[in-house]
Amino acid sequence: MRNKKVCMVVAHHPFMDARIFSKEAKSLQKTGYHVTMIVPRINGNLFNIDGTPYKSQFRNKVFTHEGIKFITYNWETCKNHLNKVVNDESTWEKQGFKNPLTRLAIEEDADIYHTHEYLSLFAGVGIKRLMKKQKNKDVKLIYDSHELTPDPLDPRYSEERRHLLKQKLLTMLKETDYVITVSDSIKGWYLSQMPELPVEVIYNSPPLAKNYQPKTFHNNGIMIGYEGNFDDKKGCKEKIIDIAEICSKSLEFRFKVIGGSRFGNSFSIPAHLRNTIKLTGWVDYNTLPAHLKDVDIGWVDMDNLEHSLNRNYAMPNKFFSYLNNGIPVLANKSHDIEKFIQTHKCGVVIDKTNVSAEEYAAAIKNILKDKNQFKLMSENGRKAMENLYSWEKMEQRLFQVYDQL
Structure with missing residues (x-):
């Protein structure tokens, strides 16, 4: 009942x-x-x-x-x-x-x-x-x-x-x-x-994003997205700055952070990258699809995997948010995320648990070399959400x- x-x-x-x-x-x-x-x-x-x-x-x-x-x-x-x-x-x-x-x-x-x-x-x-x-x-x-x-x-x-x-x-x-x-x-x-x-x-899947439009990946620019909060204990902020620093030298590149620092913490962006790294601040949960519309690749970097079975097994909210919006995922090697991406061919996993900014930047440039594969990963992720995971x-x-x- x-x-x-x-x-x-x-x-x-x-x-x-x-x-x-x-x-x-x-x-x-x-x-x-x-x-x-x-x-x-x-x-x-x-x-x-x-x-x-x-x-x-x-x-x-x-x-x-x-x-x-x-x-x-x-x-x-x-x-x-x-x-x-x-x-x-x-x-x-x-x-x-x-x-x-x-x-x-x-x-x-x-x-x-x-x-x-x-x-x-x-x-x-x-x-x-x-x-x-x-x-x-x-x-x-x-x-x-x-x-x-x-x-x-x-x-x-x-x-x-x-x-x-x-x-x-x-x-x-x-x-x-x-x-x-x-x-x-x-x-x-x-x-x-x-x-x-x-x-x-x-x-931890979101409701299926409405008014979804398949991505085309026709332009030469690229926007990486990170969804979620981070605090001063995580090296996430430094890695975002370093990836932006490297990629912006050779690509029409932007990094969008949807969420960001928790209350009491801050994220200081170097002056020369303030047009490259965009911070939305915390946004209402129901508006996430709108904020993710212009994101091309979703970034997941699970840290401290050698000291946490939980992180190795995790499937965070952001992972499903990206797929929900047809965004291929770029991630380091963690057990369940790697298995999911391999199964559904919806992203790229770098075969290391600790991945440097330089290695992420190289992977981003490599992804851009094959726009057809890029588009296929996008479609696969969205189909997985529609059919199985929303x-x-x-x-x-x-x-x-x-x-x-």
Whole structure:
């Protein structure tokens, strides 16, 4: 029955996260579910996608935005409780589940609880147990694993810490009714740990871009696009400047950054490249196709792959945004992206995990040598989205998961 009540339980993501709010919550609401989202404030604030705090909007504890009901809570009052996930399971109910996120979720009296992070999954386990204990109600629990957490290669944690987090995850998954994740390799990892676990892959795909016009690639100029945010920890900005520096010397070249630095950070472009590198700033999710219309090649550079299985397995939003708009992808070598590009012949993967600006620039020049192949990659990417991967296809997978519950 699609008139059931769904509660999205969120620990870290911004309340208008593209996957959680713009796609999953709205799709579920559209098909008849009653959707509530419980989302965190940090220092009293909700945040835009780029990290900008809202100071005048969304100040009420409970509000409705674009038809979705939001309930907010203060993260600071929850984090110590939720961190008890690493304690002995016998202490979970006394020390871990007595927090505002779990309490507010129980008060919603939903039928299905859809969690989105490791710590919100812990809250979800508490919700499921306490709903049975306090209300004698059996609820369903979904873990939407946007990432592989804990990352088996993450150098921030000791091997002992990673083992502990993994064991706690496996304990929680025993009480999880369905896992949703974002790539085939992450699904494979879960099944390697628990072969009977119900797992579905729902890619981070956008709705199919409307008014799509096939690209012609007749002119001699080239525009590279990068979609997304970056912070000061990533070397992305330096690489963008270096690629622009090299390519602009021999090509009619521009680099378009849709998104850019997060709140509190900046991107300083050298004066002589200010007409070459265009920064749009953060744009509304629904306007992405319009901003991507003039982009010829979409750039994906997955960093620190030697220290992250999660990044090696990732299929980021930007990857599907490019294909959605008929934009061939240029990427470094990571497992799932390489496999996808090889399967659908929709881009170029440089056969190295760490690719320099010089190597990217050489690849761009090489792509331009064969305009027919360039056009074919564009068409292949768009066809893959139309036939298999657009959000319209992914939401059918989402509905099937919910129908099985």
